[in-house]
Amino acid sequence: MTDNPLSGALRIQAGACENFGSPFYGALLTLMAEDLDAGGPVKALLAPWADATLRRLFDEAVALRLPNAFNHLAQGGEDPALSAVWPREGVPLDVEAAWRAAKAAIPAHRAQLEAFMTHEPQTNEVRRTAGLLGGFLTVATETGLPLRSFEIGASAGLNQFWDRFRYEMGPVAWGDPASPVLIDAAWEGGPPPLGPVEVAERGACDRRPTDLNDPAQRRRLLACIWPDMFDRLVRSRRAIDLVLDAGVQVDAADALAWTTAGVAPKPGFATVLYHSVFWQYLPAKTQAGLAAAIEDIGARATAEGPFAWLSFEPAPDNMAVMEVRLTQWPGGAARTLAEAHPHGAWIRWLGEGAA
Numbered sequence: 421m422t423d424n425p426l427s428g429a430l431r432i433q434a435g436a437c438e439n440f441g442s443p444f445y446g447a448l449l450t451l452m453a454e455d456l457d458a459g460g461p462v463k464a465l466l467a468p469w470a471d472a473t474l475r476r477l478f479d480e481a482v483a484l485r486l487p488n489a490f491n492h493l494a495q496g497g498e499d500p501a502l503s504a505v506w507p508r509e510g511v512p513l514d515v516e517a518a519w520r521a522a523k524a525a526i527p528a529h530r531a532q533l534e535a536f537m538t539h540e541p542q543t544n545e546v547r548r549t550a551g552l553l554g555g556f557l558t559v560a561t562e563t564g565l566p567l568r569s570f571e572i573g574a575s576a577g578l579n580q581f582w583d584r585f586r587y588e589m590g591p592v593a594w595g596d597p598a599s600p601v602l603i604d605a606a607w608e609g610g611p612p613p614l615g616p617v618e619v620a621e622r623g624a625c626d627r628r629p630t631d632l633n634d635p636a637q638r639r640r641l642l643a644c645i646w647p648d649m650f651d652r653l654v655r656s657r658r659a660i661d662l663v664l665d666a667g668v669q670v671d672a673a674d675a676l677a678w679t680t681a682g683v684a685p686k687p688g689f690a691t692v693l694y695h696s697v698f699w700q701y702l703p704a705k706t707q708a709g710l711a712a713a714i715e716d717i718g719a720r721a722t723a724e725g726p727f728a729w730l731s732f733e734p735a736p737d738n739m740a741v742m743e744v745r746l747t748q749w750p751g752g753a754a755r756t757l758a759e760a761h762p763h764g765a766w767i768r769w770l771g772e773g774a775a
């Protein structure tokens with residue numbers, strides 16, 4: 421272990437990937453860190469960040485850009501030798517062989533790898549709806565109204581049609597049994613109030629939406645999924661097909677401007693503003709502005725036109741556990757409905773929860 425921040429960032433990311441279900445990325449990132457320490461080709465690929473602090477490396481997710489660049493190359497098929505040893509369902513992982521092939525691919529594909537790494541990773545995790553669902557159900561049941569569903573920081577918009585997925589989570593069986601998108605998280609605790617939900621209107625924005633109609637952007641999105649997490653890949657591919665068919669639309673807009681301009685309570689409907697793993701990317705000033713804008717929308721809510729703020733975001737004291745929080749107006753009562761795995765693999769339902 422060196423005190424080089426780049427090497428440290430790769431090793432910390434290796435541990436996180438291992439913990440969150442990708443032994444392949446865990447081991448690959450460790451080999452990459454060793455290569456960097458030995459002055460191998462990783463050093464040249466990461467040269468743009470040679471002087472970066474650990475803070476900057478995390479903010480820019482550099483330790484994910486690197487393996488994702490090889491994942492992008494392997495999934496695209498431009499280097500058959502790399503694709504042949506990359507993770508495949510049912511085939512034992514061979515990380516050493518994958519890293520040998522990845523290193524061998526660098527000279528011929530350097531430009532593609534470097535171009536990929538100029539962008540921050542853009543992910544969209546479908547199974548986070550496992551945590552959000554309980555919030556939507558709570559609002560629908562408690563208000564008895566059709567929902568208006570508005571998402572900020574929606575990425576590609578894969579979670580915009582959360583009500584068209586099938587949920588099979590212990591005591592929670594909800595949604596269309598014929599849906600091609602199955603959300604099958606492990607569930608602890610009692611169920612949320614299960615009942616029918618009508619989504620009367622929906623909208624979404626992202627500062628930099630992924631356009632699913634563009635094959636290159638679709639490929640980029642899938643390359644950000646850790647390649648030995650096959651269930652995530654399958655779910656994402658199916659969700660892409662579903663939302664494209666349903667007419668997904670994500671406005672390219674800053675969340676604060678979009679919310680202020682377009683989200684307001686409407687009598688006869690429960691308006692829900694929601695987000696997942698988004699808040700941490702906002703500068704403090706935008707966080708404060710958005711919180712104030714949300715309070716302002718809440719102040720305009722009535723019993724006939726209630727408003728809810730639903731979030732799936734890291735717990736204040738533990739970034740590795742998410743909290744599903746719901747604040748409802750009129751009144752502004754806030755509660756924590758659940759704790760969750762960052763990708764939604766498990767949900768711990770707290771029911772009424774603590775404020």
Ligand SMILES: C[S@@+](CC[C@H](N)C(=O)[O-])C[C@H]1O[C@@H](n2cnc3c(N)ncnc32)[C@H](O)[C@@H]1O
Nearest residue numbers: 544545573575626627628674675696697698701
């Ligand atoms: C980690 S992704 C999460 C995407 C999605 N919510 C999910 O859970 O899969 C964070 C998203 O927030 C978006 N974002 C960051 N700052 C934003 C802002 N000020 N306004 C709108 N979107 C923003 C990013 O572009 C990115 O798509």
